[in-house]
Amino acid sequence: MDLLLCCILGHFRIASTRDVVYNKFKYIENPIHTLSSLLCKKVESTMAFPYMEAVVGFMIFVYIFETYLDLRQRAALKLPTLPKPLMGVISQEKFEKARAYSLDKSHFHFVHELVTILMDSAILYFGILPWFWKRSGDFLAHFGLSAENEIFHTFAFLAGVMFWSQITDLPFSLYSTFVIEARHGFNKQTIWLFFRDMIKGIVLAIVIGPPIVAAIIVIVQKGGPYLAIYLWAFMLVLSLVMMTVYPVLIAPLFNKFTPLPDGELRVKIENLSSSLKFPLKKLFVIDGSTRSSHSNAYMYGFFKNKRIVLYDTLIQQCKKDEEVVAVIAHELGHWKLNHTVYSFIAVQVC
Structure with a gap:
């Protein structure tokens, strides 16, 4: 859900200073055009802080720090001796199997995170999100729909983002399931079941996502000076609802x-x-x-x-x-x- 909110807010763009500042920052007049330039475009001279560079730099810093922690963990996993607290609890054979599995997952995680940070940084640095926002508006216009309708425009934008995410993540999901998990005897899933689950997830996103997105956009448009509080309250209620609904209605769609x-x-x-x-x-x-x-x-x-x-x-x-x-x-x-x-x-x- 946080990713969904980030995508919604991430594509907003600043049209002019008037769109951003009104009544001493108390009211965002045109909220649907607010945040993307902070991430993906050069801001005007009145807002000279390099937000995009700062965000990309922070992402890279977090990646470097987490990679450092992962390397320390990998060094510990390479130790072949059974830790003293585990002696007599598990056999050396089981320990070796667990160690090999953890090392494989660590290698995979390293590659996955490297590709992810490179791709995300490029998307932000080269302004792919605002470009795609414009293309999604052109897509709506091609079918006779108005790109000025922010809700429909956002639906089209997020549909493209979801499609892109599915395509780019698919090779990693397949490798994790049918190579790493299978290599260590854990995978029992068929390729048919894998894609069936993926399709079910996409259908659920299509059914559940639009009402949530529409509600968030309306809150952004109408929230005024209490926008942050209204958004937080909405996400709080949504979290409680999903915690209640998921195990009862959604989880049974995937498992018996x-x-x-x-x-x-x-x-x-x-x-x-x-x-x-x-x-x-x-x-x-x-x-x-x-x-x-x-x-x-x-x-x-x-x-x-x-x-x-x-x-x-x-x-x-x-x-x-x-x-x-x-x-x-x-x-x-x-x-x-x-x-x-x-x-x-x-x-x-x-």
């Missing part, structure tokens, strides 16, 4: 959810929940094995309507019920210590 059958495992999980006063309402098993052999578990829901979801791979890989319960205990620990709430608040504040 079935109730955990009655048995010892269910009883043990329910007893653990009761001991922590966790308001468990439903227990599901998800068919994660159709895509990967990775295992996981998570919980969701508000107030007294909590649900726990287990990956079928977790149940298959754990030799004892206690191992599954231990994973659930870890997740419930996050709930007990309010980690989810704190994280949500931190995201909203930052």
Whole structure:
């Protein structure tokens, strides 16, 4: 969602000083033309600060710092000896497999991030976004639609951005899934399932995206001096709605959810929940094995309507019920210590 908001705001352009400053910065008269020049164009002499260069420079700085951290992590991954805390816990063979997998992912991440920073920097530096904004307006005019309609113009712009993102990210997604994950025995996904999921994601974006984009544009147009507060409130409500809707309506489009059958495992999980006063309402098993052999578990829901979801791979890989319960205990620990709430608040504040 943050990426969506950045795309919406990122294509705005300054038409003139009058469009930007009105009544001592208290009201943005033409908000749909405000931010792109800060990223992609040379500003007028009245606004001589090199915003675009500053943004690109900051992006490169963050990339260099994160690459430095990645290199330190890679150096640690290259150490062949089993760490003392893990001795007697896992075998040397399992450690080597985990190390090889992590190194492969590290190499892939390095290449992916390098290509991404080069591409993003070029897009900003050479003004590709405002150029594409103009081309999307020409596209609308070709079909007899008015480019002056900011909502339709933004739809066309973001459709092109989404198409570009899908095309440029596709080789990396394919390599990650069908080379790295397959090499280490984790991938269970067929090429058909891969593209089916991708198409479903695009359709969801087409269905869900336009109303959200339209609402944001209206807020920008009508927000006046309280624009930032209105946008924040809208994104807060939207986040809560998506947290509620996603596991109930969206996630089942990609995976099958079935109730955990009655048995010892269910009883043990329910007893653990009761001991922590966790308001468990439903227990599901998800068919994660159709895509990967990775295992996981998570919980969701508000107030007294909590649900726990287990990956079928977790149940298959754990030799004892206690191992599954231990994973659930870890997740419930996050709930007990309010980690989810704190994280949500931190995201909203930052």
